[in-house]
Amino acid sequence: MDTLAKLQILSGAARYDASCASSGSRREGAPPGGTGNTSQSGICHSWSDDGRCISLLKLLLSNDCRYDCAYCVNRVSNQVPRASFTARDVVDLTLEFYRRNYIEGLFLSSAVMQSPDQTMERMVRVAETLRIEERFGGYIHMKIIPGCSSELVRRAGLYADRISVNIELPSQASLQRLAPQKEKAAILEPMALIGREIQESLVERKKIRSAPRFAPAGQSTQMIIGASPETDFQILRLSQGLYKKMNLKRVYYSAYVPVSDDNRLPVLAAPPLLREHRLYQADWLLRFYGFSAEEILSDDAPHLDESFDPKTAWALRHPEFFPVEINRADYATLLRVPGIGVTSAKRIVAARRFSLITPEGMKKIGVVMKRAKYFITCSGRPFEKTDRQPALIRQQLLLGEGSDLMSPRQLVLPGLYV
Numbered sequence: 001m002d003t004l005a006k007l008q009i010l011s012g013a014a015r016y017d018a019s020c021a022s023s024g025s026r027r028e029g030a031p032p033g034g035t036g037n038t039s040q041s042g043i044c045h046s047w048s049d050d051g052r053c054i055s056l057l058k059l060l061l062s063n064d065c066r067y068d069c070a071y072c073v074n075r076v077s078n079q080v081p082r083a084s085f086t087a088r089d090v091v092d093l094t095l096e097f098y099r100r101n102y103i104e105g106l107f108l109s110s111a112v113m114q115s116p117d118q119t120m121e122r123m124v125r126v127a128e129t130l131r132i133e134e135r136f137g138g139y140i141h142m143k144i145i146p147g148c149s150s151e152l153v154r155r156a157g158l159y160a161d162r163i164s165v166n167i168e169l170p171s172q173a174s175l176q177r178l179a180p181q182k183e184k185a186a187i188l189e190p191m192a193l194i195g196r197e198i199q200e201s202l203v204e205r206k207k208i209r210s211a212p213r214f215a216p217a218g219q220s221t222q223m224i225i226g227a228s229p230e231t232d233f234q235i236l237r238l239s240q241g242l243y244k245k246m247n248l249k250r251v252y253y254s255a256y257v258p259v260s261d262d263n264r265l266p267v268l269a270a271p272p273l274l275r276e277h278r279l280y281q282a283d284w285l286l287r288f289y290g291f292s293a294e295e296i297l298s299d300d301a302p303h304l305d306e307s308f309d310p311k312t313a314w315a316l317r318h319p320e321f322f323p324v325e326i327n328r329a330d331y332a333t334l335l336r337v338p339g340i341g342v343t344s345a346k347r348i349v350a351a352r353r354f355s356l357i358t359p360e361g362m363k364k365i366g367v368v369m370k371r372a373k374y375f376i377t378c379s380g381r382p383f384e385k386t387d388r389q390p391a392l393i394r395q396q397l398l399l400g401e402g403s404d405l406m407s408p409r410q411l412v413l414p415g416l417y418v
């Protein structure tokens with residue numbers, strides 16, 4: 001099989017890994033004569049540590065898997081064309097694409113070939129060859145194959161910018177049922193090791209500037225959503241634990257795409273993309289807004305509201321917290337207001353040092369007033385009646401601005417939307 005045929009198989013097989021930011025887009029291509037197609041495999045986009053968007057050659061080293069995970073297109077029992085690259089193939093492809101200015105780096109994952117160690121060894125060889133022999137300075141994101149040796153994990157971290165171990169499913173029970181050859185410990189141990197190595201490398205580099213950097217863009221993981229019965233609350237609590245204990249930079253949520261028939265899997269009309277989107281929003285609250293999973297969801301209400309983003313849903317459940325006075329509230333309180341993000345909260349705090357914020361000033365600062373106006377006062381003056389019931393605010397937010405039903409005369413049945 002020639003390299004192009006392999007490239008078609010192995011870039012296509014890598015599409016289901018969501019840890020690359022453009023993976024979820026479904027634009028099927030421009031009209032005849034147009035340019036561009038986000039559904040084509042091969043090159044994906046990601047974010048570097050300093051916030052730049054970078055294009056990556058996204059490949060599997062091999063799709064010839066000996067495992068049989070129920071949800072995976074590459075599982076051993078599926079009849080699909082198989083291919084494997086040598087380490088040199090991947091090095092050459094990366095350099096060729098880079099020299100033509102198609103990419104700025106490499107995203108490399110793999111199915112499990114003969115064993116986790118044999119597969120990981122070949123992947124590490126790609127990174128070592130690129131960095132040492134070819135003096136390649138571009139970005140490398142490398143997956144760790146669960147079950148490989150600690151030594152290989154350490155070597156991968158020395159050459160890759162970001163490394164990740166996919167947790168795949170949110171519980172041990174689901175892992176046993178859908179991916180029986182995978183073990184939770186084999187996933188969590190390398191994650192913990194990577195977290196420790198990243199920390200140690202940061203400490204070491206403070207003492208000795210030339211000390212080697214370990215995965216400088218951090219570690220991430222991916223979880224499949226909707227292939228197993230866990231609630232959003234279980235998923236968020238797991239992510240919260242991973243951020244706290246494993247020093248993770250990012251958890252990616254990947255809506256389950258039905259790609260194989262297996263009676264252990266749910267029958268879905270379409271991938272649960274809205275659920276995936278809400279989980280990303282809730283994850284953002286965990287990482288940047290000071291929320292805990294237990295504030296967002298509970299055992300009694302374990303699923304995210306489909307109608308509202310998680311911060312608005314929280315605000316509607318906590319009328320006692322509002323209204324928030326824009327000219328007095330501290331940064332953490334401002335962050336809890338729907339329509340105020342990290343940037344606008346920082347701008348409000350900075351601007352208040354010089355003068356009081358006015359309603360016009362809030363719009364300039366970037367506050368999304370159509371959401372925030374129900375939850376704030378500005379120098380004591382409300383934008384909307386502050387004694388409104390959450391049910392009414394909920395209805396108005398659902399209907400959006402400009403609707404006839406926004407009229408104050410609109411009949412509202414209390415509790416209708418609760």
Ligand code: SF4
Pocket residue numbers: 065066067068069072073074075076110111112179
């Ligand atoms: S290990 Fe499982 S998820 Fe990974 S490629 Fe093989 S079958 Fe797919």
